[in-house]
Amino acid sequence: MNEEHVSRDQFEGRRAVVDERFSRDMERLEHAEDKLNDLQRLTIVTNELVQQHEKQLAEHEERINTLERKPVSKAERIEMIILTAVISALVTAFASGIIQLK
Numbered sequence: 001m002n003e004e005h006v007s008r009d010q011f012e013g014r015r016a017v018v019d020e021r022f023s024r025d026m027e028r029l030e031h032a033e034d035k036l037n038d039l040q041r042l043t044i045v046t047n048e049l050v051q052q053h054e055k056q057l058a059e060h061e062e063r064i065n066t067l068e069r070k071p072v073s074k075a076e077r078i079e080m081i082i083l084t085a086v087i088s089a090l091v092t093a094f095a096s097g098i099i100q101l102k
Helices: 008-096
Strands: none
16 A cells, blocks of 8 residues: 655644544534424424314314304204194194185
8 A cells, every 4th residue: 555644734634634524514403403402392392283273273163063053953843833823824724614615
């Protein structure tokens, strides 16, 4: 192998450059780790918010369905009362002889 000898000054100069690059890279990695941790926390919070939203949405759907069924039930009751009144009036009219079948 070809061995190349470097002076102490050259070694120290190269080492300083490498140390400076390493230091910058470490700072970048630490910054990236911090950002990743922030992103993980945000993801957890977002998932919790989505779950809460889905729960609230389900509750709202249930309430809306209940409210939508109520008017139908009232309408059916009113219809039944009117139908009962008409049938009762007809039966009463037949029974009292107001309406005669020929």
